[in-house]
Amino acid sequence: MNKPFDMELFLAGVMTGSPTTQQRHLRQARIIQAEIARRWERATPWTWQRKHLAWFLYQYLAPHSEATRWYYVLTARLLTRRLQKPWIFHS
Template sequence: MSKPFDMELFLAGVLKGANATRKRHIQQAKTIQAGIHERWQLDNPWSWQRKHLVWFLDSHIQSRSGSTCYYYLLTISLISSRLRKSWTFQRQADAKNR
């Protein structure tokens, strides 16, 4: 049996800021990882595509408060940065207003 993917180690290179902020990003990244793993059986961010993160934003956090969505969007931006992808994502509130 293989070891689970270490999200904390994965994000270590791009995480900056206060300890509480770092912990929040790591916890949110683990939540994103669990959601994508449950849906597509992909637990390694290196195998994710943009559609997986968009799906998470659309299905898992659409009913959350605006601030929660914003913080998840920040975490997803960190994941994209770590993957060296130039993916962009819209906040759900912004998409609804257009």
């Protein structure tokens, strides 16, 4: 039996800021995870490559506003920090 991936536990060590900001990052990280799992069949961030996050930020979010994309870039940077990867994303 597989347990669902706990994004809150995954990001707990790198999240800072107000509770509202932390909730936004958590909500966005879950959305990123769900879309990457749907598109690439990669269920957890440990299996992601840079191209998966880049696809989400630059292709999936293309129709969204610049402000929305910026907030998702901030969340992607948190995910990258937690994964200890040197990936850099720009808005």
